[in-house]
Amino acid sequence: MIYLDNAATTRPDGQCLDKAKQFIYENYYNPSALYAEGYNLHLTLKRAKKDILHCIANDNFDITVTSCGTEADNHAIFCAGRRGNVVTTLGEHSAVFSAVSELKQRAIEVRFAPLNCDGSVDIEELLKLVDEKTSLVSVIHVNNETGAVNDINAIAAMVKRKNKNTVFHSDGVQAFGKIPFKLGADVDLYSVSAHKIGGMKGTGALIRRKTLSLKPYIYGGGQENGMRSGTENVFGIMMFSCAACKRYEHLNENFNHVRQLWQTLWGELDKELFTKISPDGGSPYILTVAAAGVRGETILHEADDAGLIIGTGSACSSNEKKRYSRVILACGVNEHTADGILRLSFSPDNTIEEVVRAAAILNKLVKNRLEIMG
Numbered sequence: 001m002i003y004l005d006n007a008a009t010t011r012p013d014g015q016c017l018d019k020a021k022q023f024i025y026e027n028y029y030n031p032s033a034l035y036a037e038g039y040n041l042h043l044t045l046k047r048a049k050k051d052i053l054h055c056i057a058n059d060n061f062d063i064t065v066t067s068c069g070t071e072a073d074n075h076a077i078f079c080a081g082r083r084g085n086v087v088t089t090l091g092e093h094s095a096v097f098s099a100v101s102e103l104k105q106r107a108i109e110v111r112f113a114p115l116n117c118d119g120s121v122d123i124e125e126l127l128k129l130v131d132e133k134t135s136l137v138s139v140i141h142v143n144n145e146t147g148a149v150n151d152i153n154a155i156a157a158m159v160k161r162k163n164k165n166t167v168f169h170s171d172g173v174q175a176f177g178k179i180p181f182k183l184g185a186d187v188d189l190y191s192v193s194a195h196k197i198g199g200m201k202g203t204g205a206l207i208r209r210k211t212l213s214l215k216p217y218i219y220g221g222g223q224e225n226g227m228r229s230g231t232e233n234v235f236g237i238m239m240f241s242c243a244a245c246k247r248y249e250h251l252n253e254n255f256n257h258v259r260q261l262w263q264t265l266w267g268e269l270d271k272e273l274f275t276k277i278s279p280d281g282g283s284p285y286i287l288t289v290a291a292a293g294v295r296g297e298t299i300l301h302e303a304d305d306a307g308l309i310i311g312t313g314s315a316c317s318s319n320e321k322k323r324y325s326r327v328i329l330a331c332g333v334n335e336h337t338a339d340g341i342l343r344l345s346f347s348p349d350n351t352i353e354e355v356v357r358a359a360a361i362l363n364k365l366v367k368n369r370l371e372i373m374g
Helices: 014-020 036-053 069-080 094-105 123-129 152-162 234-249 251-268 296-305 316-320 326-330 352-373
Strands: 061-066 085-089 109-113 134-138 167-171 189-193 204-209 286-290 341-345
Touching: 014 234, 036 061, 036 204, 036 234, 061 069, 069 094, 069 134, 069 167, 069 189, 069 204, 085 094, 085 123, 094 109, 109 123, 123 152, 134 152, 152 167, 234 251, 251 286, 251 352, 296 341, 296 352
Parallel strands: 085 109, 085 134, 134 167, 167 189
Antiparallel strands: 061 204, 189 204, 286 341
16 A cells, blocks of 8 residues: 555654653653652653754743644634734634634634745735734644645744734644754744654644743643643653654655655656646645546545545545635635645655556546546
8 A cells, every 4th residue: 555645644653653652551650740750751751842842943942742733723823812813824724724713703803814826825915914913923834735835934024023022823733844944033833743753643732932921721730831731641742752853863864855756756647637736846745736627536535446545635624524625725726626636745754666656546547537527
């Protein structure tokens, strides 16, 4: 089976799993406990979280571990967007888009910036929406449906020049561990997730600039320095730390390998059958194409039968039961083309041989489907 839906989730890293499983079977203590084993585990977790943080940020930032990237996004949105208006983009993951939609029900004005054709935000239009009452701006780092990269450090600096009190957040789930990047001083909040880079589902984090005052989202026993209560997921945190450090140790090597996969797959796809949606200069981890005239969902199921696992867009958005992706439509793609969207996403474990085979499968399936349809 060829797996090319890594933007949805990745296979847990075996080496990290072997290292972390001691925290299930042996070192399973409660890190909030007062006995020595618990306190030592607390110190171990503290070091592990620092390792995650230092992959992309300096000591001006802190990290709060969450249950997932969605929780991190919700923490940022609901605890920073409490007044005035909130500005975001039409290209956000549903974790942000649904959260700001809920803000509207709470009498907070929400303003949406349009997208460029590749899925990146129209920066000029975004800045027009920011004013003296803007409490929060949230801009996705890497568009999870097209791979377009937003320069969030530059955008955050421009937002601060318009309103220095505006909090700037970015969903970095598809960027963390994948593209070269360090958080700049104007980014206040940044969301990441473990299972996109070889960690386990059930672990994410919200990275916060230390000088930013932010209320907790989940209350209880005061874990995570009072920012996120609940007994710590020790195994998940240790897996996340190991996977993050491993990804960043080989970041440039992985980036170049995945870029070769992207280029090879697009080069092998029949240009008479497929239109490229992803930009050439976006994240190489995502290649989105459209087979106009054929339903993407149909090809997804036929590809699965042929030994190829792919996606048609955000896995979370599939729960919305909508035929067309709102993000793809916001890029200016017409409904006929949007119906045939396929998202092919890579990990460093994928090989050139796999993507060549994947292209052959997709070429054959789409051609056959078009012939059947007449």
